[in-house]
Amino acid sequence: MALLGLLKGKSRDAAGQYRGQLERINELSDEIRAFSDERLRDATDEFRSQLQDGKTLDDVLYRAFAVVREAATRVLNQTHYDVQVIGGLVLHEGKIAQMRTGEGKTLSATLPTYLNALEGKGVHVVTVNDYLARRDAVWMGQVYHALGLRVGVITHDQAYVYDPDHVVEEGGSEESTDESRDELGGFHIQQSYLRPVARKEAYEADITYGTNNEFGFDYLRDNLVQKKDDKVQRGFHYAIVDEVDSILIDEARTPLIISAPDETGSGLYTTFARIVPQLQKDTDYTVDEKLRSVALTQEGITKVEKSLGISNIYDPSAGGSVRHVHALEQALKASVLFTKDKDYVVRDGAVVIVDEFTGRMMPGRRFSEGLHQAIEAKEAVAIQKESRTVATVTFQNYFRMYGKLAGMTGTALTNKEEFLQVYQLDVVVVPTNKPLARTDYADVVFMTEEGKYIALVDEIRDRHEHGQPVLVGTTSIEKNEHISSLLKKAGIKHEILNAKNHEQEGEIVAQAGRKGSVTVATNMAGRGVDIILGGNPPSAQEAQEVREAGGLHIVGTERHDARRIDDQLRGRAGRQGDPGSGQFFLSLEDKMVRVFGGERIQKLMTTLRIPQDQPIESKMVSGAIENAQKKIEGMNFDTRKHLLEYDQVLNRQRTALYKKRDSLLDADEEEIYAIVDSYSATYAQLLVAAHCGVGGMHEWDMQQLAQGAAAATGKSVDTAQSDIENIVNDTSSVDRARQGVIDYLQENISVVVEGRKSDVGKEDFAAALRWVILRTIDTLWTEHLEAMEHTRDAVRLRAYGQRDPLAEYKNEGSRMFEELERVVAHTVVVSLGNISIQHRNHTEAQQVRTTPKKNSIGRNDPCTCGSGKKYKKCHGA
16 A cells, blocks of 8 residues: 555654554455455454454454454445554554544544454543534444444433434434435534433443543542442443543643532622722732732732721631632632633523633533632622532543553644653654645734734635635634624625534534635634535535645634644644645734743834734744743643642542442442441540550540440440440459450440341341441542642642642641541441431332431530540531
8 A cells, every 4th residue: 555655764763663564454455355244244253252262452453453444445435544554553552643634533543442342341432522422423333333333422411322223213214314424424413323322321332432521520420329330331441532632631730520519608709709800900919921820919908808898808807717818819810810702601691611722612610619600700690609529530540540541633742741751651643644735834923913913804815815715713712703703894704613603613614625715713623523625525626626726724813822732723724635724823912922022022023113914924933932832831731740749649549439439339238237347446446546545544534435435336425434434443454444445335336236237127227338338438528628629728838848748738638538537437337326217118219317316425525536626526517
């Protein structure tokens, strides 16, 4: 094939190592081509049988790849190019395949996806949005179905399996819809082929498509279930992450969070939303644009205190509080750092976050730590209740759970170091199928933003009139709509694509290669959809006319913080050897230019007396911007590394806790009772350690000891104290007395358990215990997450005392997690006598509840754990 010659040249370093494997696969083409459709499908059973007999995936790789290639040729009318086969080999090895836009990453992924699905453990194909997940499940599902594999897809609100018979049952025409699948499958979702199913069924398919958010949230939800059968995922075998740089780099700083409403009032946010606009920049607060942070000055604090009518916002006795300070900081951030139609939109009376990298809306996601409420107050919409974090995980730690992880993108090389350090993923640059014919013009810089837009419209008009399609990339919805309004005034017909109409983005972008078309899009909206010259499906004559006009022209209107995003925009042009071009139009008022070196350039342009709509092309400008981007990328890498270092502490705890949770879900009756016995031992040992000093029995706190014994055994405090005194009086040895009390506690707790077994039945009480333990763990984990967040904030101040904040966080976190485990044991043990079960009927689930018990410890009594705090402020909280 054509690539074999290319591999002997300059691309040898990038993909030459795969030349031998590629030749072996190509040699099988004629043999596999002679297979009937039935014989092709039978190959899957043969491969699985070979794997069961001890062969490895690598043993069947060549034939498996050749089989998939032939299946794609038959059902899609697309045959994998050699470079796509190489991409598949890279992905199978658990690496990142860097493949340029238009080189067919989606088809390339079918090869390793099929191969790894043969093991029967499930393969997850991760996309950046629900649209691509559904599109690819139908489009590529034809290949997998032809080979006897089942395909599932999970989206935000529904799960499906690919079912080619589903559409026929609904009265469609199989022939016509199959034809449209092949023609339109690259951008249009043939929804009728997706049959709705339970989420668990979609995960039980051989291959499951879904977004990174949905896979991550399902993992968290699975670790909140009360019954094992309610879990939907079945492990982390192999994942291929599409647009891997977007998911593992850009979104790595944002953790996934499942939260529950907090009952705290929202009045403070409304109050500060009125006060903050009265504050003056530089006088009352300062802004650091590079760090994207804001800080109040003493003058600003004084002004706020006067507005509130209090003397000290930090002092509860003076009318202030920590909540006042926190709400004020968030209101200031909302006002100064977050812009409507850029960072968020207001839709149907609600604030919806806009993804800064894709320009897409993210319904259901909320800014944390009260920021979302502050923005709601700023926009005068209904303020939703604040929430408490119930479960959380970062993408960094979620994806590292997979036994094998791979990724594909057009732009990974600039982050090669981070992929290797964080995910142990190597990046392999896959050569293009045809030489790149795109022309990248030097940036042009204007004095003002207004001058830039004047020149931009002239440029678009000129190319539009010559029949050349133009794709205009913007960095925000606000800029997107501004450019659209300028084009309307100029009478230039165009399509606008932003977070407000992303449902149609695939179909709009697919037609961006038509003759004379103009498409204005935020950042990488429509990423994952090929722009084919002449439209999609293309017209041969129109495609030729577009090539003669120069192919697709890309216009960038502002540089992004990351070079990758700029490269992705450029990469939309020049697919598969087509002609194309790209250029960025910048101004000295652009944030990137203004913050990093804009003053020097402005002095130069002022000295040369350059008009506002007259550009300059300067190596100094390009160099300054590239250096700025590298600086920002470095800062962002450090931020992500910092986040990971801290999250590793929580990740180890989360892993241990979820493992314990899983063991509880799997445990039979005897194992549940064994767990309770271990809690009983822990409780007894902790109580004795807290109140029975080793120096002598005269040091013992008999009242606290008796209260702790009463709470666990159901005895009165007086009876428990009398029993313990008898144990003490029977021996003169402190050690024997301590052990005697421990034995007494464990024996009497065991009596409580046996009594409850007798009352409600051994099986039912075990089920109730499982429920109580799980609820206890979940409740205390929520409190632990909150405490860890506060600890993380607090340890930063210790840096001033020459102590390492991370080391302090690790030590504090370890101590707090050990305490959590002790509190779980304490809480479960004192609940044993309180558990009651109400049977509604034989078919309904049991209702478990805890009821107050006489002689239990009072809310204002000292806590039995020995902390010295009142019970209501400690384990009774």
